Amino acid sequence: MVGAEGLSYEEAAQVCGVAVGTIKNRVNRARARLAQMLAVEHGQEFNPDPTLKAALQGTYET
Numbered sequence: 001m002v003g004a005e006g007l008s009y010e011e012a013a014q015v016c017g018v019a020v021g022t023i024k025n026r027v028n029r030a031r032a033r034l035a036q037m038l039a040v041e042h043g044q045e046f047n048p049d050p051t052l053k054a055a056l057q058g059t060y061e062t
Contacts (some may be wrong), residue, residue, distance in 0.1 A: 002023065003027070003030075003031075009023045009024055009027070028055075030052060034057055036059045
C-alpha cells in the first residue's frame with residue numbers, strides 16, 4: 001500500500017487497522033527482504049533514492 005499505491009504510513013495503518021509503527025516495521029522488513037532477494041549489496045549501481053537507501057540500510061523513512 002505504501003510503496004505500490006502511494007499511501008502514507010498513517011493511511012495504510014488506518015486501512016489495515018494496525019498501529020503506524022506496525023506498518024513502518026512491515027515496510028522496512030519487506031524492503032530489506034526485497035533487496036536480499038534481488039541480491040543487492042550496494043545501491044550505488046542503481047543511483048538509489050531515499051527508499052532504496054532505507055532498504056539497504058535496514059531503516060525506514062519517517
